[in-house]
Amino acid sequence: MHIGFDVSQTGAKKAGCGYFADAMVRALMRIAPMHTYALYPSFGDFFFDASMPLRNPFESANVHYGPRHLTRDSASRFWNASDVETALGKPDVVQANNFWTPPHVRHARLIYTLYDLSFVVQPDWTTETNRIGCFDGVFRAAIEADWIVAISASSRRHFLDVFPHFPPARVRVIHPCSRFTDTTAEGHRPKALAGVEAFWLSVSTIEPRKNQRRLAEAYAHYLALGGAPMPLVFAGGDGWLMDDFASYLENLGIRDRVILTGYVSDAELVWMYRHCFAHLYPSWFEGFGLPVLEGLQFGAPTLASNTTSIPEITADAAILLPPDETHAWTKAMLDLVDQPEQRERLSSLGATRARAFDWQQSAQALLSLYEEACALPKRSRSA
Amino acid sequence: MTTFKTVVVDLTPVLPGGENGGAKIFVLELVARLAARLPQTQFVLLTQASSHGELACLDRTNVRRELAVGDADSGISRPRLLAWSGLLLARMPGLVRAVAGRLSDGYKRMLERLGRVSLLRKLEADLLFCPFTAPTYHEQGIPMVCTIYDLQFRTYPEFFTPEDVAQRRRSFEGACRLASALAAISDYSRRAALAFGHLDEARIRTIHLRLAGRGVASGGVDAIAQLGLTRGRYLLYPANFWRHKNHQMLLTAFGIAMRTGLPSDVKLVCTGAPGPRQAQVAAAVESMGLGKRVLMPGYLADDLLASVLAGAGGLVFPSLYEGFGLPVLEAMVAGVPVACSNASSLPEIAAGAAVMFDPRVPSQIVDAMLQLFGDATLRDRLISAGREHARPYLDADRMTQEYIALFEFAVGRQRPDDGVRAERNAAPYPDGAP
Numbered sequence: 001m002h003i004g005f006d007v008s009q010t011g012a013k014k015a016g017c018g019y020f021a022d023a024m025v026r027a028l029m030r031i032a033p034m035h036t037y038a039l040y041p042s043f044g045d046f047f048f049d050a051s052m053p054l055r056n057p058f059e060s061a062n063v064h065y066g067p068r069h070l071t072r073d074s075a076s077r078f079w080n081a082s083d084v085e086t087a088l089g090k091p092d093v094v095q096a097n098n099f100w101t102p103p104h105v106r107h108a109r110l111i112y113t114l115y116d117l118s119f120v121v122q123p124d125w126t127t128e129t130n131r132i133g134c135f136d137g138v139f140r141a142a143i144e145a146d147w148i149v150a151i152s153a154s155s156r157r158h159f160l161d162v163f164p165h166f167p168p169a170r171v172r173v174i175h176p177c178s179r180f181t182d183t184t185a186e187g188h189r190p191k192a193l194a195g196v197e198a199f200w201l202s203v204s205t206i207e208p209r210k211n212q213r214r215l216a217e218a219y220a221h222y223l224a225l226g227g228a229p230m231p232l233v234f235a236g237g238d239g240w241l242m243d244d245f246a247s248y249l250e251n252l253g254i255r256d257r258v259i260l261t262g263y264v265s266d267a268e269l270v271w272m273y274r275h276c277f278a279h280l281y282p283s284w285f286e287g288f289g290l291p292v293l294e295g296l297q298f299g300a301p302t303l304a305s306n307t308t309s310i311p312e313i314t315a316d317a318a319i320l321l322p323p324d325e326t327h328a329w330t331k332a333m334l335d336l337v338d339q340p341e342q343r344e345r346l347s348s349l350g351a352t353r354a355r356a357f358d359w360q361q362s363a364q365a366l367l368s369l370y371e372e373a374c375a376l377p378k379r380s381r382s383a
Numbered sequence: 384m385t386t387f388k389t390v391v392v393d394l395t396p397v398l399p400g401g402e403n404g405g406a407k408i409f410v411l412e413l414v415a416r417l418a419a420r421l422p423q424t425q426f427v428l429l430t431q432a433s434s435h436g437e438l439a440c441l442d443r444t445n446v447r448r449e450l451a452v453g454d455a456d457s458g459i460s461r462p463r464l465l466a467w468s469g470l471l472l473a474r475m476p477g478l479v480r481a482v483a484g485r486l487s488d489g490y491k492r493m494l495e496r497l498g499r500v501s502l503l504r505k506l507e508a509d510l511l512f513c514p515f516t517a518p519t520y521h522e523q524g525i526p527m528v529c530t531i532y533d534l535q536f537r538t539y540p541e542f543f544t545p546e547d548v549a550q551r552r553r554s555f556e557g558a559c560r561l562a563s564a565l566a567a568i569s570d571y572s573r574r575a576a577l578a579f580g581h582l583d584e585a586r587i588r589t590i591h592l593r594l595a596g597r598g599v600a601s602g603g604v605d606a607i608a609q610l611g612l613t614r615g616r617y618l619l620y621p622a623n624f625w626r627h628k629n630h631q632m633l634l635t636a637f638g639i640a641m642r643t644g645l646p647s648d649v650k651l652v653c654t655g656a657p658g659p660r661q662a663q664v665a666a667a668v669e670s671m672g673l674g675k676r677v678l679m680p681g682y683l684a685d686d687l688l689a690s691v692l693a694g695a696g697g698l699v700f701p702s703l704y705e706g707f708g709l710p711v712l713e714a715m716v717a718g719v720p721v722a723c724s725n726a727s728s729l730p731e732i733a734a735g736a737a738v739m740f741d742p743r744v745p746s747q748i749v750d751a752m753l754q755l756f757g758d759a760t761l762r763d764r765l766i767s768a769g770r771e772h773a774r775p776y777l778d779a780d781r782m783t784q785e786y787i788a789l790f791e792f793a794v795g796r797q798r799p800d801d802g803v804r805a806e807r808n809a810a811p812y813p814d815g816a817p
Contacts, residue, residue: 120744120745123743143666143671144670164638165670380670
C-alpha cells in the first residue's frame with residue numbers, strides 16, 4: 001500500500017490535532033514498514049503554518065515527503081488542482097488530519113480524521129474564521145470522504161447526528177493515546193512551583209471551552225468552606241478570549257492562591273501529574289481529552305467533566321461531575337481532602353485504566369481500516 | 384424645496400443580468416422614482432458599455448444616459464485594461480500580489496481619472512449620486528451622496544479575493560472621506576460605517592429599502608405546479624450561492640430535520656443563479672440523499688419567484704451576513720412565516736416577527752424549521768405579525784423622499800463657509816430628518 005498522510009500540524013507548535021497525527025504515523029510506520037509512506041508537511045489551504053515541519057525526521061527507503069509550500073496561495077493551488085492525485089504519486093490512501101478535505105481525490109481512499117464538532121454547538125468557543133474552515137472541511141468530508149476516523153465514540157455519535165446520511169459502518173473510532181511513552185519518567189519540577197508541597201492541578205489552554213472560570217469559583221468556595229489551603233495550579237498557555245482571567249481571579253479574591261504557569265514543557269507536565277493532589281478537568285466539551293488520559297497514566301487522582309468523550313477515557317477510574325455545577329466540584333474537592341484512601345484508589349485505578357490506551361493498538365486499528373478501505377469500493381461507488 | 388437642475392447618477396457599476404444581486408433592483412427602482420418625483424430635475428445616468436442598452440428602460444423626458452466607460456470605437460476599453468491587470472495579478476505569488484495590488488490601485492485610479500476630467504462640470508452637475516458606494520466620479524466642489532450597503536469585506540474577508548477586499552475598502556473609505564452625505568441601508572450598516580469610516584453621525588443617515596412589495600404575485604402564473612411543488616409544503620430560500628448565504632449549513636440542518644420530525648412531504652427550494660458554486664451545492668444535495676426533497680430551479684424571474692414565494696410554507700433565511708435582508712420583508716408582505724438568522728442587520732429587519740436562530744448552529748435551524756411546520760398557532764401569529772410589521776416597508780415613496788432630503792442636506796453642506804448661498808440654492812431647504 002502507498003499511504004499518503006497529512007503531517008501539516010506536527011511542526012514545532014503542536015496542539016492536540018498535531019499530537020494525534022505525529023504519534024499515529026510513527027506508530028503506523030513501526031508496525032507496518034512494508035508499506036510506503038508519503039508524509040505531507042503542507043495539506044490544503046485552511047491550516048497553513050509557515051513553520052510547518054521543516055525537517056524530514058523519517059529518512060528511509062519507504063518514506064518520502066510531499067511538497068512544501070511557502071504561501072497559502074501556492075498550497076491552495078496545489079491541493080485544489082483536479083490532478084492532485086497524480087502530483088502526489090497516486091497514493092492508495094490519503095489521510096486528512098487538519099480539518100481540511102481535499103476536493104478531488106477520485107481514486108485513493110480518502111480517510112478523514114474527525115476530532116470534534118464543538119463549533120456547531122457553541123460557535124463562540126473559537127474565532128469565526130476558524131469555525132468556517134472547520135465546518136467547510138467537515139461538510140466536505142461528509143460529502144467526499146470514504147471513511148471517517150473519529151477520535152472518540154462521542155465524536156462519532158455527534159458526526160452521525162449532524163450528518164445522518166453518512167453510513168455508520170464507515171465511521172470508526174480510533175482513540176489517540178498519551179504522548180508519554182515512559183510511564184516511569186519522573187519529569188521536572190517547574191520553577192513556578194518551587195517550594196510548593198501540595199497543589200490542585202488543572203491542565204489546559206486557558207479558554208472558555210475549558211471552563212476554568214467555574215473551576216476558579218468552585219475553588220474559591222472550597223477555600224471559604226475551610227478546605228485545605230493548597231494552591232490551584234493552572235498549567236497551560238493563553239488561548240482564546242481569556243485575557244482578563246487574572247483579573248477574574250482577583251475579583252474572586254483568590255489571585256494569590258492561584259499559580260498560572262503559562263505554557264509548560266512535557267517534563268514539567270509529567271512532574272505535575274505525578275505530584276498533584278488531584279487533577280481537575282472541568283471542560284465543557286471534548287473530542288477526546290488528552291490531559292485526562294495523561295493525568296491517569298501518571299497516577300493523578302482525577303475529577304473530570306461527565307460530558308462528551310471524557311467518560312470514555314476514564315471509565316470508573318475518575319470522579320465525574322457536571323461542568324456547570326460548581327457546588328458539586330467544591331464538595332468533591334472537600335471530600336477528597338478528607339478521604340486519603342479515595343485518592344489512593346483513584347490513583348491506582350487511573351494507572352490501570354490508562355494502560356487500555358496503546359499506540360500499537362490504535363495504529364493496528366488504523367492499518368486494518370486502510371486494508372478494509374482498499375478492499376472495498378469508494379463510498380461514492382457503493383450501493 | 385431646493386431644485387436640483389442636474390443630478391448625475393453613477394450607474395457604471397451596473398452589470399448585465401443578475402450579477403449585482405438585489406442592489407441593482409433597488410437602484411433602478413429608486414432612480415425611476417426619483418425622476419418621477421423631481422420632474423424639474425435632469426437626471427444624467429453614467430453607464431458602462433455592457434449595460435448601456437439595458438438601462439434604456441429608465442429613459443424619460445428628464446432622464447438620459449451618458450456612456451462613460453467603454454467606447455465602441457476606441458478599441459481598448461478601460462474595463463478591459465483593468466481585467467488584464469487583474470489576470471496578471473492573479474498569477475503572482477501572494478506577497479508580490481499584495482504589493483502589486485497597491486500599485487495597481489493607484490494605476491487604476493489614474494486610468495479612471497484620465498477619462499473623466501471635468502465630466503461633472505461638462506454636465507453641469509449640481510449633485511453626484513453614487514448608489515453603488517464607489518466615489519469614482521467625485522470632483523471637488525460638487526456635492527456627492529453615496530449609499531453604503533455593508534462592510535462584509537471587513538467581517539468576512541475570507542469570502543472575497545484579496546483584490547476584491549482592497550477594492551471594496553477603497554470604495555468605502557473614499558465614499559466616507561469625500562461624500563457630503565451618505566445613506567446606509569440599515570442601522571446595522573450605519574453603525575458599522577460610523578465605527579470604521581471615521582464619520583460624524585450627522586453625515587450618515589439610515590434609509591431603509593422600502594421595496595417589500597416587489598414580490599407580490601400578480602396572479603395567473605402557477606410556477607408552483609410547474610416545479611412539482613405543493614402549496615404550503617415547502618420552504619423557500621431565495622439567494623445566490625455566495626458563501627455568506629450559508630447553503631451548506633442549510634442543507635445540513637434540512638438533512639437533520641428530515642429525520643427528526645419534519646413532515647415527509649415538505650421540500651426545500653433554493654433559487655439562485657446557476658454557476659460553479661450552485662453546482663457544488665447541487666452535488667452535495669445528491670451526495671446527502673436529498674435529491675427528491677431539495678429543488679434548485681435556478682434563477683427565477685420576478686413573477687415566477689413571487690408565485691413561488693406566495694405559495695411557500697415558510698421562508699428560511701440562514702444568511703451569515705446581510706446589509707439589509709429584503710427577502711425577509713417580501714415574505715412577510717406575502718403572508719409567509721419567516722425563520723431567520725439573527726446575524727448582522729437581520730434582527731433589525733425582522734424585528735421580532737420571525738423565528739430567529741443562530742445561523743452557525745444547525746440544531747437551532749432545525750428547531751426553527753420544525754416550529755414552522757409543527758406549530759399552527761405560531762404560524763398564524765408569525766403571519767399576522769409579519770404583515771403588520773412589513774407594511775411600512777411597502778412605502779417606496781417614503782424612501783424616495785428620504786433620499787431627496789438627503790440630497791438637499793448634501794447640497795446645503797457644500798455651501799461656502801461664509802454662509803452666502805450659491806445662486807442655484809436660492810431657496811431655503813427643509814432638513815427635517817433626525
